[in-house]
Amino acid sequence: MTDVWLHPAWLLILGALLLPLTPARLKRGFLLIVPVLTLLRIGLMPKGTFGEVPFLDWVLVFGRVDALAHVFAVIMGLMAVIATLYSLHVRDDAQHMAAWIYAGGSLGAIYAGDLLTLFVFWEVMALSSVFLIWFRRGPQSPAAGFRYLLVHMAGGVALLTGIVLHLQATGSLAFVAFEVKQMTPATWLILTGFLLNAAVPPLHAWLPDAYGEATFNGSVFLCSFTTKTAVYTLCRGFPGLEILVPLGVVMALYGVVYAVLENDSRRLLAYHIVSQVGYMVAGVGIGTGLAINGACAHAFANVLYKGLLFMGCGAVLHMTGQSKFTELGGLWKKMPWTFALTLIGGLAISAFPLTSGFVSKPMIVAAAYADHRLGVGLLLMLASVGTFLHTGLKVPYFIWFGKRNCSESTWRRAGEPPGNMLAAMTIAAVLCLVIGCYTPSLYALLPRADVYYQPYTAYHISETLQLLLFTALGFFLLRKQLQPEPTISLDLDWFHRMLGRGVAWIAQRPVQRADNRWGELYRRAGLTPLARSADQVRRFDQGVIDGAIDGLATVVGRLGGRLRSMQRADLQQNLTLALAVVGIVLFLVYRFLV
Amino acid sequence: MKLAQLIAWLRDRLRTVVRVCLGLLVLLVLIDAWPGVVNKDEAHTTIERWPAFWAVFGFVGCVLLIVLSKAFGHAGIMKREDYYDD
Numbered sequence: 001m002t003d004v005w006l007h008p009a010w011l012l013i014l015g016a017l018l019l020p021l022t023p024a025r026l027k028r029g030f031l032l033i034v035p036v037l038t039l040l041r042i043g044l045m046p047k048g049t050f051g052e053v054p055f056l057d058w059v060l061v062f063g064r065v066d067a068l069a070h071v072f073a074v075i076m077g078l079m080a081v082i083a084t085l086y087s088l089h090v091r092d093d094a095q096h097m098a099a100w101i102y103a104g105g106s107l108g109a110i111y112a113g114d115l116l117t118l119f120v121f122w123e124v125m126a127l128s129s130v131f132l133i134w135f136r137r138g139p140q141s142p143a144a145g146f147r148y149l150l151v152h153m154a155g156g157v158a159l160l161t162g163i164v165l166h167l168q169a170t171g172s173l174a175f176v177a178f179e180v181k182q183m184t185p186a187t188w189l190i191l192t193g194f195l196l197n198a199a200v201p202p203l204h205a206w207l208p209d210a211y212g213e214a215t216f217n218g219s220v221f222l223c224s225f226t227t228k229t230a231v232y233t234l235c236r237g238f239p240g241l242e243i244l245v246p247l248g249v250v251m252a253l254y255g256v257v258y259a260v261l262e263n264d265s266r267r268l269l270a271y272h273i274v275s276q277v278g279y280m281v282a283g284v285g286i287g288t289g290l291a292i293n294g295a296c297a298h299a300f301a302n303v304l305y306k307g308l309l310f311m312g313c314g315a316v317l318h319m320t321g322q323s324k325f326t327e328l329g330g331l332w333k334k335m336p337w338t339f340a341l342t343l344i345g346g347l348a349i350s351a352f353p354l355t356s357g358f359v360s361k362p363m364i365v366a367a368a369y370a371d372h373r374l375g376v377g378l379l380l381m382l383a384s385v386g387t388f389l390h391t392g393l394k395v396p397y398f399i400w401f402g403k404r405n406c407s408e409s410t411w412r413r414a415g416e417p418p419g420n421m422l423a424a425m426t427i428a429a430v431l432c433l434v435i436g437c438y439t440p441s442l443y444a445l446l447p448r449a450d451v452y453y454q455p456y457t458a459y460h461i462s463e464t465l466q467l468l469l470f471t472a473l474g475f476f477l478l479r480k481q482l483q484p485e486p487t488i489s490l491d492l493d494w495f496h497r498m499l500g501r502g503v504a505w506i507a508q509r510p511v512q513r514a515d516n517r518w519g520e521l522y523r524r525a526g527l528t529p530l531a532r533s534a535d536q537v538r539r540f541d542q543g544v545i546d547g548a549i550d551g552l553a554t555v556v557g558r559l560g561g562r563l564r565s566m567q568r569a570d571l572q573q574n575l576t577l578a579l580a581v582v583g584i585v586l587f588l589v590y591r592f593l594v
Numbered sequence: 595m596k597l598a599q600l601i602a603w604l605r606d607r608l609r610t611v612v613r614v615c616l617g618l619l620v621l622l623v624l625i626d627a628w629p630g631v632v633n634k635d636e637a638h639t640t641i642e643r644w645p646a647f648w649a650v651f652g653f654v655g656c657v658l659l660i661v662l663s664k665a666f667g668h669a670g671i672m673k674r675e676d677y678y679d680d
Contacts, residue, residue: 038666105604105656127655150641256659257659257662257663257666258663260659260660260663260664260667261663261671261672262678272600323650332601333597333598333601333602336597336598336601337597340597369638374638374639377638381651382651382655382659385651385652385655385656386655386659389659389660410599420639446601457633457636458632458633458670459632459634459635459636459637460631460636462622462626462648463642463648464648465622466622466623466626466646466647466648466649466651466652467648467649467652468652469618469619469622469649469652469653469654470619470648470649470653470656471653471656472656473619473656474652474656474657474660475656477663478657478660480654481660481661481664482660485672486675486676487667487672487673487674487675488670488672488674488675489667489671489675489676490670490671490672490673490677496677500651539659592618
């Protein structure tokens, strides 16, 4: 339509690329202005279809802007601003770059009008977000990052295979609602890719594993973008798919059960993402107008309060170096404001009246009842009990009150975080309250304008307050039972951890032996003649090419130096490259064979 | 640091705070049970019309979640922190 259409994702990605070149004294301003401009661009974007690019036989659509894409893009843009503000004091360009490219990937996926564009941005998200885990630079970070990456690569392969099969069957790449009544192998594969990113059991174990290991600020980005982008794709592709209802209910309760056992505050919050996304997945499965609106509203509210909770626990981690309940406790004297703001997040996720959860979560429950699914409604209410029990009570109680488990050094280090972190948390907390107190601020954005919902009725307020306050009574009576224990909980990541160990064993033993023999053969048969020709090439190389390359190499070297501190950088680069090659090869194979 | 002072002030009067909270719980149930205050036509099932149904649901649900989850965890799911290290 228009000649120049600026994709908001480009603003973030271009900003990320320009960041290392920005002078140090302008850096903070630059860090603030880029996400703010992105959010403005999202807010001012007209509805319609833009950015259509012919590619081979198809037209790639980079900008399908409709109500469904808009509501998700707005919250992603908003979170990019808040999370960047939260990380503002981090003097590591690479972290900001990874986070922005990740957020840009999410926006690209949300605005994608075709499956191929969606896939490309899907992979951009996976590849950039893994750096948010690696940059923690702890002894366990490389392995945690690789587990995360490999799981997402597997999901990406399922998605790509599904897309190719779908194209073959229907001749269309358009990303619209699939036939949920007649699922094909292609659409099942696409669904698998989406469900993996939404962390639906049994494809969920990557999430607590990764989000507990990421940097204190990286988790704030991670908790917002991947799962909620997946919820968007489910809303778009599979509304009304029946199997999503039981899956969503199982998710909602699964996360709650594991949260009881968890000792690490950030892993507990990660299990609660699984639980919260369960509501949204169930909403998508119910598929009525109210349910889809509920899923979108809940995703929107969830990004804010979940981000706030991760910011609160991230602040504790940043200041004390600890995130486990068995190493914390009694911090209210040292970090009262962090406590108060985190508590607002905890109340919002528990759907207390006047908070955002109160106006979003019950839409899904009401949709379940309206669709005559009483069991679904009641089980989701039970999950609400668990939500308040953990995020509203367990997290604040065992970090800021309870038994003081802190070591002397933890206690000495503890204190309120830097102003920018408190400011970001304050913004998120205020938004949680604004949405809760003034419902049109959220409801006006929802995709189905024809659906009416009013959360503030006497019955609903009475129901919620009874449910939550009596949960609190149960918590205080049984809080001895809930005393944190220094353990980890086995989850389905056991399988890929053990699988990885098995592969490592094979690589060390049989493959290594075969490799040694092959190397010996190669040295005798091939190397001597090769060395002779290589010598001639070297002379040419030294004389002619080096001069030209040296100048370029200095520039590249300077950029590369910034990334060099990355652990196992060569392996990471190889993996990235390998993925790109696999994608291109698959695509070419398809082009020539089909 | 005024917030910390407020928390300290409340902690010094913990008994009173607990009493006020328990009073609130009782009040909540009374309001729910008082005919005509809360319109129960929105209830989806008959059991939801019982006075204080959601209070019982919340309390029992909370106790069950804690007890059953802990039983599940101690049945072999919770492991030493160095379980994956070797």
